[in-house]
Amino acid sequence: MSSKNKDTLASTTLRAVLAEVYAADKASKDEKVSSSAILSILRKAATRRTESASQFAAAERPDLADKELREANLLSGFLPPMLSEAEIDSHLSKILAQLPSGEKPGMIFKEFYTVIDKSTVDPALVKKRLDVLLNP
Known part of the structure; x- marks a missing residue:
């Protein structure tokens, strides 16, 4: 998907999250982590990026804040909506x-x-x- 389109932001972001999933797999006592755990990893990664964007914005680094927000939005696209x-x-x-x-x-x-x-x-x-x- 992203490699063919040369979307480096998407491919870099997804690789980073996949690395977290693989690390969770290795740390898991079971064979593989559950889909629920993967969703939690994705949600935490999106939250971290949103928080980082706020910090970059406060530090007057809009370029870095924008990058973090684009990554958070990309990851949020893979998540089911939260219950109201x-x-x-x-x-x-x-x-x-x-x-x-x-x-x-x-x-x-x-x-x-x-x-x-x-x-x-x-x-x-x-x-x-x-x-x-x-x-x-």
Whole structure:
């Protein structure tokens, strides 16, 4: 794809992320890392690049900030959308309705993540939404 079109930004970015995936494969006790783990690697790589772009922009380096943003956008194109607050609330509400009242948050999170792939949500947002639902 990118090598034929001489898109060096794309090929360099994808090679860097593939290296992270291969390193995770080698470090894994299982044969291969799961697709969920690969999505997490991609999401973290995109986030790192977005954060770097902010730092470069603050340091008045728009050329480097633009490069990092283009890389983050490229990687984001491979990711499924994150669940919205409403979708998270819906799943948490269903779980809360099924569990006995007064259940510990740890059990609620465990149930939530058996239904929802962790790579499709922001864990901090899930915690925040659970706090809101438990303490209206």
